Amino acid sequence: MDTEYYQNHLKILKEELIVALGCTEPIAIAYAAARARDLLGAMPERCVVRSSGNIIKNVMGVTVPNSGGMRGVAIAAILGIVGGEADRELEVLEAVTEQNRAEAKRLSESNFCTCELIQNVSNLYIVIEVWGGGHQALVEIQDTHKNITRMEKDGEKIPVQIRLEHSDSSEPKGDRSLLTLRNIVEFADAVSVEDVAPILEPQIQYNMAICEEGLKNPYGAEVGRVLLDGSHEPTVGLRARAYASAGSDARMGGCALPVVINSGSGNQGITVSVPVVIYAQEYHAEQEKLLRALVVSNLVAILQKRYIGSLSAYCGVVSAACGAACGICYLLDYPYDVLCSTITNTIGTVSGMVCDGAKSSCAAKISTALQTALLGIKMSLHERSFQPGEGLVNDDVETTIRNIGRMGREGMKGTDLEILNIMLGN
Known part of the structure; x- marks a missing residue:
């Protein structure tokens, strides 16, 4: 088989067949939230989730993994913030503890996190914005579940290097x-x-x-x-x-x-x-x-x-x-x-x-x-x-x-x- 096709098809398999914990839409929200918390450098005091309709649709009715049976966009984000390990990417909630679950439940019953539908964006679109300690941080994901396309702190853009550290996405993607x-x-x-x-x-x-x-x-x-x-x-x-x-x-x-x-x-x-x-x-x-x-x-x-x-x-x-x-x-x-x-x-x-x-x-x-x-x-x-x-x-x-x-x-x-x-x- 032609070498170009061989390497291309192999690359596609490597890109697509990755490990994830639980339904990928709430996990993507949790991943973005954990990244935003890390970028902020402190425990957030407030969080806003803005996402496309397809994200909302795929999170509303499914149990967030390691949540103890809780559901919804806010829970996914909050659990990512209080217990997520961003370096695990789509396994971000693997190490969540009972204490994390209790804290997430408490925060979900307050005004800590609000959720908004955003229109005229790609079908897979998530923005997490957090505030705390006098600072603000933002993480945006588009098109695929861990594809971070924008990071900001206090209004200044931060170079997106996350994918380069944890994947081969510095190379062109499979066609x-x-x-x-x-x-x-x-x-x-x-x-x-x-x-x-x-x-x-x-x-x-x-x-x-x-x-x-x-x-x-x-x-x-x-x-x-x-x-x-x-x-x-x-x-x-x-x-x-x-x-x-x-x-x-x-x-x-x-x-x-x-x-x-x-x-x-x-x-x-x-x-x-x-x-x-x-x-x-x-x-x-x-x-x-x-x-x-x-x-x-x-x-x-x-x-x-x-x-x-x-x-x-x-x-x-x-x-x-x-x-x-x-x-x-x-x-x-x-x-x-x-x-x-x-x-x-x-x-x-x-x-x-x-x-x-x-x-x-x-x-x-x-x-x-x-x-x-x-x-x-x-x-x-x-x-x-x-x-x-x-x-x-x-x-x-x-x-x-x-x-x-x-x-x-x-x-x-x-x-x-x-x-x-x-x-x-x-």
Whole structure:
């Protein structure tokens, strides 16, 4: 494979598959708040959070990790301030103590933190401003969950060096526009296992662990546990859905276990990886084959999200489930045409599922998306696929992906705004 494509695709995996603790939107708020406190150099006396509608939507209904069951934008910011460790980035709340939780609860019941919706900004946008000791500090995050784009103290801009210290972002980012289904499969065939194992093995370890936790204990709506209830010998497909759903049950329910994310989302990271692992276990696949299949699943999901965007009214687990199905096809040595038809069948069916925030129903949406994706595989194996001209389906899978992405990015803007207005009671 061409060296440029090889290095590009490897770089994308390194950038996307990172560890996060809990739902990434409240974590991003907590991270920005912890950075703002450090910049201020003292415990703040007052805090203001200004964020985009999509951030608010994805924080309102989800339990902030390590919060003891508390929810909301203010709690995420306050917990980041009183107990966050900014150098841990998306694991910023890992070391929160009971004392920190009590202090956060006390401050949340006062006028310490106010929250405001800010419009006409990117879908992922957060500004934390704090005051204390006669000083002011501000931290801004845009586009991705730890992408600090502005820092100020007492009105003076501070050079943004955080990302250079803790990542490889001093180098150019991987070019998502170079991704195609064909070269993703070629990359999976050619990549050195030594290059991808350090990226993918944590995804297997962490994401399977939180799924097992979700099956053992009652989190959220217990979608994963309900799926397996009464099934003495569940099929591999049912187990794949149940495990992935249980991981979301735990994560949306405030479980403190970390996950490896995809496209900025823990739910998408779980959905894109765990079903492939379950199928690998069922078919006794070798570790190398599993890792190559995970390369396919992750990059196919990222390919779709390139057109949709990080946050929108389009439910991202659809892209992740479609990616997982392609990973399963690769694992089982199905022909390339089957992968193409599987994508068409999946996103041609369930792409209209909306995102109305992070919450317990995400687990059920994961199950639904995976059920559709597995049906997409079965249809493909029976040489059945939706045809060009049927809705958004084109005669070329890349164009079909772009069509669906345009619908999610542009066509669902009004839907996104209306969902937010309903959630805010407007």
